[in-house]
Amino acid sequence: MPVHILRKRGLLIALTGTAFLGGCATFSPDGGLEKVAAITQERSAVSPSRILTQEDSVRVADEVKRLLSEPLTAETSVKIAILNNRGLQASLANLGIAEAELVQASRLRNPGFTFSRLSGGGVSEIERQFLFDVLGLLTLPTRTEIERRRFETVQTKVASEVLRLAQQTRQAFFSAVAAQQAARYMGTVWEAAGAGAELAGRMAEVGNFSRLRASREQLLSAELGAEFTRARQNATQQRERLTRLMGLSGKDRDFNLPERLPELPAALIPEQDIQRQAMASRLDIRMAKSELEGLARSLGLTRATRFVNVLEVSYLNADADGEPDKRGYEIELTLPIFDWGEARTAKAESLYSQAMHRVAEIAVNAESEVNESYAAYRAAHELAGSYRDEIVPLARHISEENLLRYNGMLIGVWELLADTRAQVASVNASIQALKDFWVAESNLHISLNNGGAGSQMLTVGTASSADAGGGH
Secondary structure (H helix, E strand, O other): OOHHHHHHHHHHHHHHHHHHOOOOOOOOOOOOOOHHHHHHHHHOOOOOOOOHHHHHHHHHHHHHHHHHHOOOOOOHHHHHHHHHHHHHHHHHHHHHEEEEEHHOOOOOOOEEEEEEEEEEOOOHHHEEEEEEEHHHHHHHHHHHHHHHHHHHHHHHHHHHHHHHHHHHHHHHHHHHHHHHHHHHHHHHHHHHHHHHHHHHHHHHOOOOHHHHHHHHHHHHHHHHHHHHHHHHHHHHHHHHHHHHOOOOHHHHHHOOOOOOOEEEEOOOOOOOOOHHHHHHHHHHHHHHHHHHHHHOOOOHHHHOOOOOOOOOEEEEEEEOOOOOOEEEEEEEEEOOOOOOOOOHHHHHHHHHHHHHHHHHHOOOOOOOOHHEEEEEEEHHHHHHHHHHHHHHHHHHHHHHHHHHHHOOOOOOOHHHHHHHHHHHHHHHHHHHHHHHHHHHHHHHHHHHHHOOOOOOOOOOOOOOOHHHHHOO
16 A cells, blocks of 8 residues: 555544544533532532523422422521522533533644645646644643643532522521511510500690600600611511522512521530531632642643644645645744743742632631631520520519509509510510521531631632643
8 A cells, every 4th residue: 555545544543533532521411510519418408400491490480489388497598599599590500611611621622724726837736734733632631630620619619609698598587587576576666655655645635744754755656666667677678688599589579487586506516626627628728729739730731831832733745737746744833932931930830829828818717717706606695595594584574573563553654664665675685686696607607618708719810721731
């Protein structure tokens, strides 16, 4: 068999092999959602799902209606938010974007083909040229590994957003219930003040009460009416915040909240090994370490390819009239005359140094956040317990004693009304203390698993696999 035919076949076999190699990477059936669900299920017993089709929308709508058919709880509100929040659905789409970049990075650039024909003086020349990216083939494993780590980082970030939404929804639920409960108690206070003002006005009309004292009772009633309006507005505001987090609209907005907050738990989360647990499970620390490892690999690749910007191999075939066929190959290499790659290498080293210090900063902040969150959680439990066990029972006991004294005509109606207002104010403060505890518990879970508001995610410009691969 002629040599040139063997060479052609060899070239075709090489191109076919590399094409097969580049086509091995495929998309996962779940788009990377399984790992996200595993992380969130372990930490918060929730699993997100993507809404991609009309059937998915109908399924989610039916499940939301089922969960809303009964009075809402913290757990069901979180389930609805994870199912129905469209902002979360937009974040889940980042998984598909990152996986597409991973698949793209694992495939070679398509080979090129050029065809040219020159004629003149009765002579025609035809040239055919195949172009193949050799450097892309050499750097393919490293570029794929970089994008794989980036994809894993995106999965962790999405899981972090799911957990944060879950905790925000829990806090919004407790705030909405507490605001509704507080508004109801403030209404009771206002009704008592209104009854006192009306009685004072009637007694002043018949001369049994001074106008000054009657005016004071009426002023108190008006001020408490204003506070009641503020409490109702706060209840509406907190309810709407919960509605937005759950992604509800239309008739689904008419959900029922429970009458009262959950009772205070008897025991606290143990403090032992809480720091170790946070360091082992916090997603911001995991993301920072993953990005640091990715940058280290990018740095190594940048150093290896900084002198080679473009490297292409071409197979040439030229035919001219009256002359034998000409065959050969061509190598195109950009010479490092003006740019020796120091700038790219220096940038990668600076990015790595920056990321390393950010990881250390995140670890320090995590330790402080856990200590602060646990202290707030413990103090909130103590305060709510004090209201439940001491302040409210004492206020109720005083009210009962004053009622007995009023029945025995030892005190007047004004003292009884004033005591009623004071008792309800104590109960109102107790509601707020209980709400603060449940919010503090949510903040503690965030600081243990996900990083609080003070935590910092890495935002440095990670070197892409394209940059690392010398522009390919």
